[in-house]
Amino acid sequence: MNSIDFALQQPSNPLSPHNDPWDPIRSLQQFGRHTLTSVEMTVSNLCNMRCEHCAVGDTLVMTEPAKLPLELMIKRLDEVKYLETISITGGEPSFSDRTVKEYMVPLLQYARSRGIRSQINSNVTLPYSRYEQLAPYLDVMHISFNYTNADDFHQIGFAKAGHHVSRDAAAKLYDRMIDNARRLSDAGVLVSAESMINYRTHSQIAEIHKLIMEMGCQRHEVHPMYPSSFAKDLPVLSREDMRKAIERLLDTRDKNIWMLFGTLPFYHCSENPEERDLLKRLAAEPNVTVRNDPDGRNRLNVNLFTGEVFVTDFSDVPAFGNIEGEKLDDLFDRWLDHSLARSVNCHCPAAACCGPNLLVKDMYYNEVDFHQKKAIL
């Protein structure tokens, strides 16, 4: 099926704290309105793990149906006028070698042919041969890393397995994950390890950071964990504990590695001066960036099994269209008109902020009308 030939080109401007095309503030500044520049595709609902925190855990299955033709997906991507990035996600997107060969490699080649950036979200615990096929065309391999050792990995990574997974079996996957991350880095892929700040990790975040450095990752991504449907039983961390964890991390981090913070529940319009001070510190620290939330700002998610289009892969917001009948740019315009999109579409240019994530607003700021607020700088 991989019969589409692309003329590949290497993107010129390297990804760095000064060049993050996933941040929706870029297109907002460039076009004066939110613009679709990023498309995420869900290509698998299969996974060899069952993590405690998995945002899409309730969609994971043991067998899955056929996907839409690759040609349709590429046609829809081709129609996106200002496309800058694609992301491929799952489940574990590379769980099936067939999906790697018939969808992922051609999608990455398409991205390279158009000079746009790509990311895969993976647990990188499968044999390296899966990832080796992707590495030549891939910009960012995004992995989750919330562990201080193999025992953590065993406990967290199989929390929802529903059957016994031996510690030895888990430890083998843990070692393979570390080895694969190193090999991908050596192959020139930017390996970005994401840690979630939650009830379990907030006190260990400095130690987790150290291990991520030792694995040779070029970026440490930090997001607070917001319990989505599958992980809704996990305890919610207070904003104060979250702020303290981030401060600890800033105090102890290795300043040579790019640290990217995302979906923070702190805004420059906060009435809490400690939260505003943290944002000022984040802005002043070398090699640190705070990404505005891309979901529904410059990005949509396409489910490749059904063609349905969502604001993110894990949102409770129902699909608002299907690529079988409509162009992605048109669907994006429809989303911007949605009352939910309007509820978070504030913008304070001086703070380079374009409003809260929907889940964050729901969790911490349910009653707040951000349109009535303004950055205090």
Ligand code: SF4
């Ligand atoms: S854009 Fe919205 S969330 Fe950000 S500082 Fe302004 S009012 Fe607050």
